[in-house]
Amino acid sequence: MDPALKIVIVDENPIRAAILADGLREAGYVHVTRIEETASLLVRIYSLDPDVILIDLENPSRDVLAQMFQVSRAVKRPIAMFVDQSDAAAIEAAVDAGVSAYIVDGLKKERIKNILDLCILRFNAFARLTGELERAQTALSERKLIDRAKGILMKMKNIGEADAYAMLRKTAMNENRKIAEVAQSLVTAAELLK
Amino acid sequence: MNEANLRVGFIPLIDAAALLVAVDKGFAATEGLTVDLVREVSWSNVRDKLNIGVFDAAHLLAPLAVASSLGVGHVKVALAAPFMLGLNGNAITVSPALYDALSAAADGKLEDPKISAQALARVVTARRRAGEEALTFGMTFPFSTHNYQIRLWMAAGGVDPDQDVRLVVLPPPYMVDSLSRRQVDGFCVGAPWNSIAVEFGVGRILHFGCDIVARAPEKVLAVRAAWADNRHDVLERFLCALGGAAAFVNDPAHVEEVAKLLAAPGRVGVSADIIQRTLKGTLHTAPNGVSRGNSDYILIARDGAARPDPVHAAWLYAQMVRWNQAPLSSELLAAAEACFRPDLYDAALGETEKSQSAPPDGIGAFVGPPFEAHDIAGHLAGLKVPVPMR
Numbered sequence: 276m277d278p279a280l281k282i283v284i285v286d287e288n289p290i291r292a293a294i295l296a297d298g299l300r301e302a303g304y305v306h307v308t309r310i311e312e313t314a315s316l317l318v319r320i321y322s323l324d325p326d327v328i329l330i331d332l333e334n335p336s337r338d339v340l341a342q343m344f345q346v347s348r349a350v351k352r353p354i355a356m357f358v359d360q361s362d363a364a365a366i367e368a369a370v371d372a373g374v375s376a377y378i379v380d381g382l383k384k385e386r387i388k389n390i391l392d393l394c395i396l397r398f399n400a401f402a403r404l405t406g407e408l409e410r411a412q413t414a415l416s417e418r419k420l421i422d423r424a425k426g427i428l429m430k431m432k433n434i435g436e437a438d439a440y441a442m443l444r445k446t447a448m449n450e451n452r453k454i455a456e457v458a459q460s461l462v463t464a465a466e467l468l469k
Numbered sequence: 470m471n472e473a474n475l476r477v478g479f480i481p482l483i484d485a486a487a488l489l490v491a492v493d494k495g496f497a498a499t500e501g502l503t504v505d506l507v508r509e510v511s512w513s514n515v516r517d518k519l520n521i522g523v524f525d526a527a528h529l530l531a532p533l534a535v536a537s538s539l540g541v542g543h544v545k546v547a548l549a550a551p552f553m554l555g556l557n558g559n560a561i562t563v564s565p566a567l568y569d570a571l572s573a574a575a576d577g578k579l580e581d582p583k584i585s586a587q588a589l590a591r592v593v594t595a596r597r598r599a600g601e602e603a604l605t606f607g608m609t610f611p612f613s614t615h616n617y618q619i620r621l622w623m624a625a626g627g628v629d630p631d632q633d634v635r636l637v638v639l640p641p642p643y644m645v646d647s648l649s650r651r652q653v654d655g656f657c658v659g660a661p662w663n664s665i666a667v668e669f670g671v672g673r674i675l676h677f678g679c680d681i682v683a684r685a686p687e688k689v690l691a692v693r694a695a696w697a698d699n700r701h702d703v704l705e706r707f708l709c710a711l712g713g714a715a716a717f718v719n720d721p722a723h724v725e726e727v728a729k730l731l732a733a734p735g736r737v738g739v740s741a742d743i744i745q746r747t748l749k750g751t752l753h754t755a756p757n758g759v760s761r762g763n764s765d766y767i768l769i770a771r772d773g774a775a776r777p778d779p780v781h782a783a784w785l786y787a788q789m790v791r792w793n794q795a796p797l798s799s800e801l802l803a804a805a806e807a808c809f810r811p812d813l814y815d816a817a818l819g820e821t822e823k824s825q826s827a828p829p830d831g832i833g834a835f836v837g838p839p840f841e842a843h844d845i846a847g848h849l850a851g852l853k854v855p856v857p858m859r
Contacts, residue, residue, distance in 0.1 A: 313643065314652055335640030337513040338610055341542070342638040366521055375517070 281306040282390065283325040285316065287334060291401045295329070298397045299390070317342065327387055328377040329394055332370065340377060365391065372398035417455040424458035427465045470501040473703045478507045478515045479528035481737045482641070483660040483747050484555030484688045486769050488528050489736050490727060491707075491714035499713075500706035508735060511640060512610050519691060520546040525700075526707065528554055529691040532612040532785045538694075538808040539786070541795045542612060547804075549697040550689035550782075551704065551813035552711050556774045557685050558767035559615055559678030560663040560752070561622065563655035564648055567592070567604070568673045582676050582835050586626025593633050607639030607647060607656035617788040618681045619657035624852070625836040630792075648672050659687070660747040660767060661739045667753045668743070674754035679765045683833025684774075684824075686781035689809075697813060708817035715770030724748055765826065773824035777809035780831040783842035791849050802845065 282304055286292035292309045299307045310319050313336045320328065320343075330337055365388075369375060372395040378387055421443065428439035443461075447454045475497075479485045491497050492504045509515045512530055516537060519527045534548045563571065574591040577584040593604060608615040620630045630636045639647055641662050647653045649671040656662075657678075666672030678685055690711060697704055718727050724745055732741040746752055750766035753759065768774040786805035789795040814821075830839035838851040 314647065314650070317637070332514055333510055335510045335642055337511040338640050339638045341513055341611055367523075370518065370521065370523060375513075 278303045278305055280304060280327055280387070280390070281323065281325040282308070282327045282329065283320060283323055284309045285313075285328065285330040285334060285336060287311065287313070288331070288401075291331070291398070294401050295394060295397045298393050302389070302393055304390070313339075316340075326378065327390060329390075330375055330377070331398075332373045332375055337375065343377075368395050372402070374398045417458075420455055420462060421458045424461040427461060470706075471702075472501050472503065473700075473706075474503045474505065475525045475703070475707065476505045476507060476523065477526045477528070478509050478518055478524045480509055480512065480515060480641075482528075482558075482688075483731065483737060483744055484558050484767065484769060485528045485737070486718050486727060486731060486748070487552075487554055487711050487715040487775075488690065489731060490718055491710040493730055493736075494714060494717060496710040496713040496717070497707065500710045502703070502706055502710060504707075510642075512613075516543070519548070519693065520544060522693070525696065526690055526692045529689055530610055530613045531686040531689045531781065532614060532617070532788070533610065534689050534691045535782055535785045535805045535808050536612040536789065536794075537691075539789075539795060539801050539804055541789060547694035548691045548808055549694040549810045549813065550691050550777050550808055551697065551810040551817070552690040552708055553686065553770070553775050553777050553781075554688040554690055554711075555770075556687055556768040557677075557679045557682075557765060558660045558687055558747075559618060559657055559685070560660075560674045560766075561619060561655060561657045561676045561678075561681070562648070562663045562666050562672040563675050564651065564653075564672060565756075567654045568675065571675070579675070580680075582622055582680050583625060585675060586622050586624075586628070588626070589623060590626040590628050593628055597633075603634050604654045605635040605637060605652065607637055607644055607653045607658070609641055609658055610638060611794065612789070614678070614682070614685045614687050614785075615657040615659065617785070617792070618678055618685065620788075620792060621834060621836070622676070622681050645669060645671060661737065661743045664743045664747065664752055665739065667756060670756040673756075674752060674761070677752075677761070677763055677766050679763055681835055683765065683828050684768070684781075684831060686778070686785060689777065694808075697810070704813065705817040708814065712770075712775070712818045715775055718748075718769055719771045772826060773821055775818075776814050776821050777811050778831055779806040779809045779811070780840070780842050782806050782809040783845070784832050784840050787840070787842075787845045787848060790845060791852070797845060802842070806842070 282299060284292050284295055296307045296309060308323055310316060316336050316339050369391060374394045376391050424443060425436055425439040428434065428442055429436060443454050443457050447457045479488055492506055497504045512533055515527045515529055516533055518524045534550050536542050537546050537548050570592045571585055571588040572579055574588040575584050576587060579585050606619060608619055623630045628634060639656060641658050644656050644658050644662050645666045648666055663674050667674060692704060717723055728741040728745040728748065731737045731744050732739060747767060750764045751760055751762040754761045782805045783802060786802055790797045795801060832840045838848060841848050
């Protein structure tokens, strides 16, 4: 652990970048900067002169970083983490998580191993969070749909809520569909018949 | 026939056509192959995922396949290129302001790249004398024909691409936007991006790539060399699928269908109109609808273009040497040539007809002596940049 390392995060996703930056600061790294603007990426990177650059794999600007490997530029040359293939598992974990790292040439790999590990953890946590959020949103919209379908049934058939739900459920089971799908058909039909 | 699954990465560009059609029109399925196409956002991703085995094969910049085989600029992984997905397809586009400046400085017709390169040198010199900022140009990757073509053009006029202008990597999706924001004055990029700049009225196409280099090795289908050995049967079937798809793409009766297929959001995702014009080689070059045609603008596996030619690999390596990306050695030259695999192509698809229109040296650069693979030092000496006008 080396708190003096200067770390730059290039990520267009502000939430993920914040999660990552927080994690790094909690771990004791004090020099963490995020670059959002991709237009003058290299200029920003050169002026920050980082030891470690973290960039998400979905960012087209990875190719811009490739330019830093060109010998003609007289700056500290970063190298990609992937250059060292001895740790195939770590590389695959990073690719799976969607993160890539570049380190300044000469920096010992061990010194940034925990940074990359932390990134992978945080990227995975973010992916889980996004997945949960999506599922929660789907569940919420399904719930609303079922409530509307129940309301329609209760009004048209003059029945109680429990019976209305039982009808939806039975139909879904008979037709081998999800309750939300049956509810959707019912709501659509009711709209048409309005 | 054994069923096999392949994961193949691609960048949304028109020269992925043979690959996309091979999958979407069922040529791969006929060969018993289930292909999972993965659309990528950067060449670095495509290369890394191919190198570590996340992809079985990929649509890749031909120079990047060579660089990877040489271990230049990144980790060394021997790649094999058994099929050329495309020759040519690039263009140099400049902002309307730079176009006007070049016109004013040109001593002859601007369509002639020798004339335009000299005009560029005059504009560069005038700007320096006036204390103005150096011109900035975008290209897609350090190891790309875009980089080598724009450098070849600039150098022909006496402009040093590393000293006299700023030449920066710009991901293609950002090119048009950067031109409209005046962050760059011009760029060299593949189809469809030049057309999109013209369509939006922010750029004018100055030269087709084939005006600079008649037959530029643009994109390859790349696999790991070890994979080519281990999965020989699967590769052979995949190459047959690509061959069939390429013939489909080149049948004039299918142009409309191919353009529509490529226009889909998960594929190239731009208007079918632009794709159709690109495939036909007739591009709008200026916002007022002026167009220019050249049937060699993009060569997708026709006129002998699909068979990898080791001379092309040698030429790409020579560009790396010229621009200080790689040292000159006979070992590296041999490794570069070994990356292009006509033997694998022939084994799968049989001997194909030789090109009718290819220049004698296989390259056809607009300046310099004919390319000579086994005298790269002599060839580069013959290209010595004239003394710049400072």
